[in-house]
Amino acid sequence: MAEASKESPDHELFVTEFPKKGFGIVDYLQGRMHFALMDQMKLMSKSGMKQEQIKDAIIKTVTEIVDNFEPEKESESP
Numbered sequence: 001m002a003e004a005s006k007e008s009p010d011h012e013l014f015v016t017e018f019p020k021k022g023f024g025i026v027d028y029l030q031g032r033m034h035f036a037l038m039d040q041m042k043l044m045s046k047s048g049m050k051q052e053q054i055k056d057a058i059i060k061t062v063t064e065i066v067d068n069f070e071p072e073k074e075s076e077s078p
Contacts, residue, residue, distance in 0.1 A: 016039050018031045037058065044054045 016035045018035045019026065023031060041054050042046065043047070044057065045051075049057070
């Protein structure tokens with residue numbers, strides 16, 4: 001990971017940290033995903049993309065991730 005001093009100002013504008021305390025692992029992971037999607041949508045909107053374009057791009061990416069997920073291989077990874 002990049003050190004904070006090397007990160008661009010845009011990084012701080014578009015990355016929201018999810019609080020780590022007081023959440024179970026499922027809630028924590030879902031919260032991180034929610035914040036990441038919201039940050040991505042905010043950046044895409046600021047870059048001029050329309051809501052339907054944002055929706056299509058995100059659904060395409062999530063579909064690819066799910067389609068390529070192989071639980072057997074993932075559980076073997078360190």
